[in-house]
Amino acid sequence: MRPAARVPSEELLARWAPLAPVEPGAAVRVHHSADVFALWQAWEEEAGSRQGVPYWAVPWPAAIAFSRLLAADPARVRGRVVLEIGCGGAAAAIAASRAGAARVIANDTDPAALHVARLNAAANGVALEFDDRDQAATGLDESAAVILVADLFYERGPAARMIEQLRRAAGRGVEVLVADAGRPFAPHTGVTLLATEEVAVNDDLEGTSQRIVRLLRLLGPS
């Protein structure tokens, strides 16, 4: 069970996860930490209770790949309604908004992630909408023309349920874009490979200094 969530204070974020570009030279800036384990410990001390993994404290390599893709090719989302599922700190959602999306809905089931995503959106001067549902369980928001999913497929059951919902959306004509940094339950069939990106990553978190991210379009049910 997820522990009772407390959101991190702005003082804690300023000290342990300051605002910085998602990678050197990038326009999108989010709160992120060079030492997630130290941040996690400081957050639990501040909250006075156990807290869930602070996924929101890292722009994961897949989100960085999306921020590159959308900066280079804004027409993918310009004027369209975009839903990012599992947004964490919402780097990809912010990139979509900067690229000219008509509306961007940033979804995450973790209240701390949505809190930091709100701060990140404000810091980038973009307006996002926020949604806290597990859309694999409730059904996907049907207003979206484009769905972005970055680094979400790391648990077998939840990944399978989400992919099933996403394929149904793709079958209805939604453009489902997945960025995958090699997570174990990401799809390898029923996809079109759009591009690959090499992204520098934190060795302490990833066990390597670089990840290859596949940018995919998910196809509908076969």
Ligand SMILES: C[S@@+](CC[C@H](N)C(=O)[O-])C[C@H]1O[C@@H](n2cnc3c(N)ncnc32)[C@H](O)[C@@H]1O
């Ligand atoms: C590894 S992080 C990736 C965050 C962000 N997409 C990125 O690439 O920087 C995965 C995020 O997905 C969220 N998540 C996991 N399952 C989810 C679900 N069923 N619906 C919405 N969010 C979910 C987690 O809370 C976490 O913030």
